[in-house]
Amino acid sequence: MRESTLERKFRLAVERIGGKAPKWVSPGNRGVPDRLVILPGGRTVYAELKAPGKPLEPLQRKWQKTLLGMGHRHYKIDSDEDIDRFIAEVSSLED
Numbered sequence: 162m163r164e165s166t167l168e169r170k171f172r173l174a175v176e177r178i179g180g181k182a183p184k185w186v187s188p189g190n191r192g193v194p195d196r197l198v199i200l201p202g203g204r205t206v207y208a209e210l211k212a213p214g215k216p217l218e219p220l221q222r223k224w225q226k227t228l229l230g231m232g233h234r235h236y237k238i239d240s241d242e243d244i245d246r247f248i249a250e251v252s253s254l255e256d
Contacts, residue, residue, distance in 0.1 A: 164212040167238065168195065171210055174244050175200075178252055182208070192220025194228075194235060200251055206234040208247065213239050 175182040175198055185197040185207075194207040207228055209221055217225060217237055228235045236247050 164210060164215075167212070167240075167244075168210050170241065171196065171208065171238055171244050171247075174248050178248060180251075192218065192224045194221070194224060198251070200254070202254075204251070204254055206236065206251060208236045208238055211237060211239040215239060 172182045178200070180198060180200040182196045182198045184195060185193055187193045194209045196208040196210065198206045198208050200206065209217060209225070211217070225235045225237070234251075236243070238244060238247060
């Protein structure tokens with residue numbers, strides 16, 4: 162499966178639970194997560210989508226560590242199963 166196909170499935174899954182998953186581009190900040198996921202109840206999480214089996218790049222790992230260290234949620238998504246787990250987890254987060 163291509164990363165672009167996974168991104169489309171991810172975006173549609175987030176929209177089905179009432180959220181938005183815009184592409185996040187931050188000039189001068191390479192490695193930021195692909196998607197800023199805006200959820201009902203004022204919740205925001207970050208998602209990095211990769212082609213199946215592909216690892217995070219070093220700068221992506223650095224951002225992951227930074228965000229997690231600041232108390233944010235960061236997800237690496239590279240399969241349909243990851244999308245399902247993501248939706249189940251964020252759907253159960255408290256407002």
